[in-house]
Amino acid sequence: MKRFFEHPLFLFVLRLFLGLIFIYASWDKILYPAQFAKVVYNYRIVPIPLINLFALILPWIELVSGLTLIFGIFTRGSALIITLLLFIFTITAAISIYRNLDILCGCFDTAGGRRVGVRLLIEDSSLMFLGIWVLLKEKGMWGLDRLREGIFDAYRKKGEHYGAKI
C-alpha cells in the first residue's frame, strides 16, 4: 500500500490533479478581477485598501503554481505554494463559518458558486493534505526539473571528462 502511495506515477497523478484544479480555479478570477475583489471583500479578512491588489495577484499565483506543478518546473516550490494557499483557504473557510458569514465561496466562479460551509472546509483541508503529500514525497518524476538537472549533470560529467571545472 505504501509503495502505491509513494509510486512516482501516483505522485504524478496527484500533481496533475492539484495543478488542474488550481488552473481551473484561477481562470474566472483572472477574467473578472473586479468581481473577484467583491468576493474577497465579503470575507472581511484582507484590509480594504489591499483588496484589489490581492484580487489581481492571487489568481495568477494559482495559475502559475498550477502550471509549474503540472510541468514539474520548480516542483517543490509550487507544491509548497499550493499547500500554503490551501491552508489559508481552509482557515478562511473556518473563520467564515465561525463568524456565521452568509457568503458565497467564489472558489471557481466569481459570480459566487456555492455557499461557504462545512463541505468547503472539508474539501480544502483534504486538498491541503494531498499538497503536503506531494511536497514531501515528490521526486520530480516526469517533470522538467529533472530533465534540466539531467542536462546539467551530463554537462558536468563532460566537463570533468575534459578536465575542466564547471
Place this chain on the structure above:
Amino acid sequence: MSTEISRTRSITLKVAFQVLIIVILSSLLGIGSNLIRRDQISFISHSSDFVKERKTEDCISLEQAKERFDNGTGFFIDARSDEDYSKGHILNALNLPEEDLDRRIDEVRGLIPEDSEITVIVYCDGEECDSSNRLAERLKASGYTNVRVFFGGWNEWVRAGYPIEG
C-alpha cells in the same frame, strides 16, 4: 551528519528561491495584465468600491415592509440557510436559499404568481449579507416584476419586535 544538515539547508534555500520566483512572476503578470486590460481596476481599493449596489426603487424600508405585512400585500421570502431559518424568521415567510431557486421555482410560482399585485419581499440577515440581493435579481430574471429587497433584514425586524416564528 553535517552533510545531511547542509543538504537540508540547500533544499530549503532552493524551495524558498522557487517560491519567490513564482510569487514575483505572478505579481508582475497580475499587475501587468491589469495595466493593459480595458476594464482596469485601481490598485488601491476603497470601501466605496464594494458597498452593496442598491437601487432605491428595489429597496423597501422596515416601515414599508411592516405595512405590507399588516395589510397582507407582502409575500416574505427568507434567503438565508435552512439552519438560520429554523432558528427564527419573519412570521409566515417562505425559506428559499438562493441555490434552491432553480429546483423550487414551480413551488414558488404556485405560491405567488409572477405578475401578482402582492410584493415579493426578500430578506437575509441584514446589511452585511448579500443573498437577498442576489435572490431578488434571480427572481426578476425568472419573471417576477414586483420584487423588493428588505435590506434591514432579520436583524432589523427582530429589533423592532415585529412578529416572528421559529
